[in-house]
Amino acid sequence: MAAIFSRILCPIDFERDSMDALELACRLAKQNSATVYLLTVIGIPPAPATALPPVPIFPNVEFEAESRRRLEAVAVEKLAGVSHEVFVASGNAAPEILNLAAQRHVDLIVMGTHGRTGVKHFLLGSVAERVVRESPVPVLTIHPKTAE
Numbered sequence: 001m002a003a004i005f006s007r008i009l010c011p012i013d014f015e016r017d018s019m020d021a022l023e024l025a026c027r028l029a030k031q032n033s034a035t036v037y038l039l040t041v042i043g044i045p046p047a048p049a050t051a052l053p054p055v056p057i058f059p060n061v062e063f064e065a066e067s068r069r070r071l072e073a074v075a076v077e078k079l080a081g082v083s084h085e086v087f088v089a090s091g092n093a094a095p096e097i098l099n100l101a102a103q104r105h106v107d108l109i110v111m112g113t114h115g116r117t118g119v120k121h122f123l124l125g126s127v128a129e130r131v132v133r134e135s136p137v138p139v140l141t142i143h144p145k146t147a148e
Contacts, residue, residue, distance in 0.1 A: 003032035009106040011039045011097045011127075014070065017112030021142040022078050025110040035083040037104050040071050041093040064088050094130035101137060109139045 010025040012018035022038070029036045042063060071086045089096040101109055113128040132139045 003034060005029075005032045005108045006034050007037065007104055007106040007108075008032075008034050009037045009039060009097065009101050009104065009109045011041065011093070011109070011111050012071070012074070013040065013093075013112075014074070015112065015114070017114060017142060017144050019074075019078075019112075020145065021110050021112040021140075022074070024140070024142060026079055026082055028108070028110065029079075029082045029084075033083075035085065036079055037085050037087060037100065037106060038071055038075055038079070039087045039089065039097065039100055040067050041096045042067055042088065042090045043093065044090055064090065093127040094134070097127070097131050098134055101135065107137055109135055109137060110142070111139065112142045112144075114144065 005028060008025050008029055010018075010022050012022055025036050028034065042060070068086065068088045071088060075084050075086055087100055089100065097109065097111070100106075109131060111128055111131065113126070128139075128141050132141065
């Protein structure tokens with residue numbers, strides 16, 4: 001039987017929900033002999049709305065290096081025996097996830113959700129919601145676990 005998925009993207013933000021998603025992505029990768037693309041996105045704050053011309057905001061190289069180190073440590077710990085690559089991007093999370101998915105021709109995205117509702121959802125938006133809406137490939141979302 002041919003593998004259903006061969007390239008799985010798992011964006012993580014090091015929170016519990018995304019780590020749960022990584023565990024599932026790892027299991028799916030083992031079942032399908034797939035490669036996992038592990039991505040973390042460093043958000044760049046929006047420029048203030050002023051009459052001044054926009055000032056370019058450059059990614060913090062040291063923060064990116066630290067994020068890469070953390071991501072590689074997670075990969076070693078959680079993806080032992082699974083083919084994988086790690087990526088760090090700076091910018092808006094949803095577009096960066098969708099860009100990497102297109103660049104790497106992934107056939108599945110596995111990601112956690114924070115489960116925000118109401119005002120928090122309105123103010124902070126939902127990365128997972130946007131990825132689900134705009135992705136040309138299936139997106140498997142892992143919802144927050146209730147406190148035990």
